[in-house]
Amino acid sequence: MATEEKWVDMEDVSQHLKVNKETIRRWIKTQDFPAHRAGNLLRFKLSEVDAWVRQSSTDNETD
Template sequence: MENNIVNGTERWVSLEEISTHLGVSKDTIRLWIKKKTIPYHRIGRQYKFRLSEVDAWVESGKSADADK
């Protein structure tokens, strides 16, 4: 993935980019959003993510509970 810091600010990534980053399907990301397990932000009708928040979520072990 390209550099995620632009002018000192972390850029937002799309649902497609976060699914690629995590190696899971877009449907899996949508399921996690529905269950409110993955950290996300809604901007209009789109879901956006910060890689730092999602990586921290994975590292915390909370992602292991996302499919339950």
């Protein structure tokens, strides 16, 4: 049986990508970064974050 991916918070994403939280907030506002609201909280799936990073780097290569 496959285990379901856990939701993580901003701190986890910040550590995962090695960027500060303000960078993540800016990406959410300006670059369609994959974030989900749970009330006032932001939650993330690291698989979606990793896919966004891969897509963003691919997009930048074509510019």
